[in-house]
Amino acid sequence: MLGRMDEHRGDRRRRPFRFGVVGESVRSADALLSTARRAEELGYATLTLRDHFVAEPFGDQLAPMVALAAAAGATRTLRLGTMVASNDFRHPVMLAKEAATLDHLSGGRFELGMGAGWLRSEYERAGMAFDAAGTRVGRLEESLRILRSLLAGEKADFAGEHYRVDGLTVFPAPARRPPILVGAGSARMLGIGGRLADTVGILPRALPDGTISDEISERLPETIARKVDLVREAAGDRDVELSMLVSPTFGADPRAAAAKVAVLRGWGASSMELVLDMPSQFVGPPEHIAEQMAARRDRYGFGYYLVSDADMERFAPVVALLGA
Numbered sequence: 551m552l553g554r555m556d557e558h559r560g561d562r563r564r565r566p567f568r569f570g571v572v573g574e575s576v577r578s579a580d581a582l583l584s585t586a587r588r589a590e591e592l593g594y595a596t597l598t599l600r601d602h603f604v605a606e607p608f609g610d611q612l613a614p615m616v617a618l619a620a621a622a623g624a625t626r627t628l629r630l631g632t633m634v635a636s637n638d639f640r641h642p643v644m645l646a647k648e649a650a651t652l653d654h655l656s657g658g659r660f661e662l663g664m665g666a667g668w669l670r671s672e673y674e675r676a677g678m679a680f681d682a683a684g685t686r687v688g689r690l691e692e693s694l695r696i697l698r699s700l701l702a703g704e705k706a707d708f709a710g711e712h713y714r715v716d717g718l719t720v721f722p723a724p725a726r727r728p729p730i731l732v733g734a735g736s737a738r739m740l741g742i743g744g745r746l747a748d749t750v751g752i753l754p755r756a757l758p759d760g761t762i763s764d765e766i767s768e769r770l771p772e773t774i775a776r777k778v779d780l781v782r783e784a785a786g787d788r789d790v791e792l793s794m795l796v797s798p799t800f801g802a803d804p805r806a807a808a809a810k811v812a813v814l815r816g817w818g819a820s821s822m823e824l825v826l827d828m829p830s831q832f833v834g835p836p837e838h839i840a841e842q843m844a845a846r847r848d849r850y851g852f853g854y855y856l857v858s859d860a861d862m863e864r865f866a867p868v869v870a871l872l873g874a
Contacts, residue, residue: 565791567843567872569865570596570856572633572795574608579620582612585859586621590628592866593873597621598633598663598856604672615648622656631661633795633856634733634751638667638678638686642693642713646700646720653701654722662697663731663751666690666739670760680760687738688712694730694746702727731793735768740777744784749791749854752777766817766824774829778850793854796830798865804834836867843872 571589576582576599589597599614618630630652635645645662653660666686667673673680692710699706703723708715732743735755743750754768767773781790801807808825811833812818817825825831829846832839846852857865 564847565789565851565853567847568595568854569869569873570594570598570631570633570854571859571862572856573597573599573617574611574858575860576612576617577610582617582621583624585862586625586628589859589862590625592862593869594628594862595854596629596631596661596856597625598631598661601632601635601639602669602672604669604675606671607669615652618660619652619655622652622659627659629659629661630656631731632663634663634665634731636665636667637690637693638673642696643700643715643718643720645693646697649697649701649728650720650722650724653724653728658725658728661729661731661749662701663733664690664694664697664747665733666756668756668760668762673760683736683756683758684738687736687742690732690739691742691746694732694742698727698730698746701730734781735763735777737780740780741784744781744788744790747790749793750781751793751795752781752852753795764815766815766821769828769830770824771827771829774850782851791854792850792852793856794830794852795856796832798832798839798857798861798868800835800839800864801833802835804838807833836865836871840868840871843868 571594573585576585586597599617600608600611601614602608602611614632614635622630649660649662670680689712692713696706696708696713696715700720701724706715706718729748731749731751732747733751733753734740734743735753752774754763757763778792799807799811805822809819809822811831812821812825829850832842
């Protein structure tokens with residue numbers, strides 16, 4: 551599997567690194583602006599915000615599109631993105647209008663991250679139908695096709711199972727289509743990301759009960775390699791960026807740090823060796839983590855890593871070591 555993946559990817563593995571911050575603990579205007587400015591100072595490429603209207607499991611969140619517009623006015627080079635917008639919360643035409651406006655106001659710095667929606671309790675508490683995964687994913691695929699057309703400045707004509715658009719354009723027309731990221735963990739989602747996104751964020755799979763899998767198998771090298779293969783096969787000749795949200799664990803001894811992760815995640819201390827080789831786990835001092843990231847870019851192709859704002863300061867030395 552790894553051999554086929556490497557052959558298919560070719561020289562795309564050497565895409566330059568970039569790093570992002572997920573503003574998970576941002577609860578106020580002051581916190582938003584200070585986090586955005588500090589991320590820019592530290593050399594991060596992006597500030598992203600989640601899209602939830604319940605506190606669990608990440609804490610209360612600001613509305614991403616409005617908050618990102620404010621962050622754009624406080625920064626000059628920092629890119630702004632959603633990580634990720636739930637497709638079911640907005641009609642794609644409305645989302646295209648908001649994305650085009652935010653891209654215009656930020657001087658072309660917006661990146662649209664999209665997902666199918668996964669948190670059942672959120673849907674239920676909002677009185678929204680939590681449809682079967684196949685239906686939600688089907689809606690996302692149609693939405694992405696509409697968004698790609700509108701945000702490219704084209705006249706959109708689309709008639710699908712879930713959406714219909716008849717000769718619509720969006721204002722303001724972006725100078726270039728904002729990059730689109732799709733967060734994906736299942737085979738179908740990975741294929742959609744490979745075909746329609748500029749960046750695919752590799753995730754553990756979402757479960758039918760409306761949670762994200764915590765199975766250790768979802769994080770092992772062979773699983774990640776298989777998911778990368780699915781993206782690459784769907785992408786064909788398109789050069790799709792690979793991304794992952796990670797929680798680094800710092801410490802002088804990588805093995806001790808890995809054992810800590812294994813225990814805290816409930817996998818048991820005996821899983822320490824597995825943690826050391828997990829593509830989503832980075833443990834040890836900054837220099838060791840930088841080496842791990844370089845090796846995993848060569849092995850899998852990951853070039854865009856995001857960390858929580860809680861890790862932004864501690865992770866900054868890694869950004870300095872690997873940033874362009």
